[in-house]
Amino acid sequence: MLIDSHCHLDFPDFSADLPGVIARARAAGVTGMLTIATRVAKADTYRAIAEAHPEVWYTVGTHPHGAAEEPDVAAETIAGLAQASPRCVGIGEAGLDYHYADAAPEAVQERVLRAHIAASRLAGVPLVIHARDADDHMERVLADEMGRAPFRAVLHCFSSGRRLAEAGVELGLYVSFSGIVTFRRSHDLRDIARAVPRDRILVETDAPFLAPEPHRGRTNEPAYTADTARSLAETLGLPAGDLARITTANFFTLFDKAAGTTPGAA
Numbered sequence: 001m002l003i004d005s006h007c008h009l010d011f012p013d014f015s016a017d018l019p020g021v022i023a024r025a026r027a028a029g030v031t032g033m034l035t036i037a038t039r040v041a042k043a044d045t046y047r048a049i050a051e052a053h054p055e056v057w058y059t060v061g062t063h064p065h066g067a068a069e070e071p072d073v074a075a076e077t078i079a080g081l082a083q084a085s086p087r088c089v090g091i092g093e094a095g096l097d098y099h100y101a102d103a104a105p106e107a108v109q110e111r112v113l114r115a116h117i118a119a120s121r122l123a124g125v126p127l128v129i130h131a132r133d134a135d136d137h138m139e140r141v142l143a144d145e146m147g148r149a150p151f152r153a154v155l156h157c158f159s160s161g162r163r164l165a166e167a168g169v170e171l172g173l174y175v176s177f178s179g180i181v182t183f184r185r186s187h188d189l190r191d192i193a194r195a196v197p198r199d200r201i202l203v204e205t206d207a208p209f210l211a212p213e214p215h216r217g218r219t220n221e222p223a224y225t226a227d228t229a230r231s232l233a234e235t236l237g238l239p240a241g242d243l244a245r246i247t248t249a250n251f252f253t254l255f256d257k258a259a260g261t262t263p264g265a266a
Contacts (some may be wrong), residue, residue, distance in 0.1 A: 002030045002244050003251040004222040005176055006093075006128065006156050006204035008054065010045050013208035015220050022053055025109040025222035029244070031055060033175055033222045034255065036093050036128060037157075038063035040073050043081045057258050059090040061119075064097040064130055067112040067232035068104035075118035083122040089257040091120045093156060094129030096141070099133045110141060113135040117145045117153075126152035126254050129173075135164040148173045152254060157206045158192070165192050169200055174254050179212030179220060182231040190235045198236070202248045202254070203229050 014021050025033060030154065035058045037046050046058035060081045064071040082088045094116035096109050105108070113129075120127040131138045138160075145151065154174040158165060165175055175196045181189055193201070203225055205212075209221035212227045233243035252259045 001032075001246050001247050002028075002203065003032040003034070003155070004030050004205050004207070004223050005034050005202045005247075005255075006036050006178070007033055007207040007222050008038070008205075008209075009033065009049050010042065010221075011208050018049070018053075020219050021158060021223075022055055022205065025225070026055065028223040028226040030222050030225045031056070031245075032251070032258070034059065034089065034251075034258075037061045038093070039066050040070055040081065042079060047085050047088065050085070054261075057087050057089045057255070057261065058085075059092055059128055060088055061092040061094045061116055061128070062112055063093055064104065064112070065100075066107045067109045071108050073112075073115065075115045078116060078119035079122035082119065082125055086257070086261050088125075089255045090125050090128050091116050091123060093130045094127065095130035095132075096134035096138050097130060097132040098137075103200060105135070110137070113141060114145065117151055118233070120151045120153065121149055123255050125257055126154060129153050129155050130157070131155060131160050131164065135160050139164055140224070141168045142171055142173070154202060154254060156204060157231050158212070159189060162188075162192050162195070163194060169196060174200045174202055174250065176204045177228065177232055178204050178206045179210045179216070179224065182212040182228055183216070183234065184213075193232060193235055193239050198246055199250060199253075201232075201236075201247060202250055203232060203243075255256040 207220040
């Protein structure tokens with residue numbers, strides 16, 4: 001059994017055939033999927049997808065690309081939405097992304113991130129963290145917030161530098177690897193994966209983005225978690241079955257609320 005710990009099933013890429021997408025995932029051995037929020041305002045959309053498909057859980061939160069659209073949503077509001085459904089098992093994705101010139105100001109992104117960290121604590125569910133071209137700032141925020149009060153989190157779709165991975169692990173975070181780890185030139189990322197403790201590793205697609213080899217260039221979907229998992233298993237020198245068991249156990253340890261609504265349950 002594999003879990004796709006991060007996908008976006010609400011995106012238009014899947015609207016015409018979501019049942020087929022989920023069926024193909026199950027056929028590939030991916031029996032659970034976590035669909036990730038990008039806007040708090042769309043919480044009802046994510047909830048509807050999860051309630052219609054017992055293989056799916058969801059999160060609630062604001063992606064850093066939307067920080068300027070939702071700059072002041074209170075932590076209590078986010079936490080309340082997360083507590084409103086047994087299928088909402090996490091907060092986010094929230095974080096820092098300085099890759100694009102027209103991104104929200106750094107101060108706004110940081111404020112939104114800190115609100116989501118507070119919501120994670122209030123709701124008792126983990127935070128899904130997005131970090132891109134912001135390693136030093138992200139490390140400072142995480143260290144500061146963890147020093148104030150602990151929270152659980154995962155650095156999703158990890159493609160940052162080794163130092164952020166090390167800092168995250170030191171702070172108790174998990175690290176999730178996507179199809180990027182299968183790319184021919186991702187030597188440094190595979191080296192980072194080898195250094196992450198086995199009990200902190202997750203696997204994901206970030207679908208519809210970043211399809212792994214041999215599907216690169218296509219629309220990514222949860223079924224391709226199996227391809228990323230096989231590549232990651234080879235990187236770590238593990239049988240594919242062992243990697244599946246490890247990452248699935250890690251998912252349910254981090255997203256422990258999901259354990260009460262396991263895949264296939266009504």
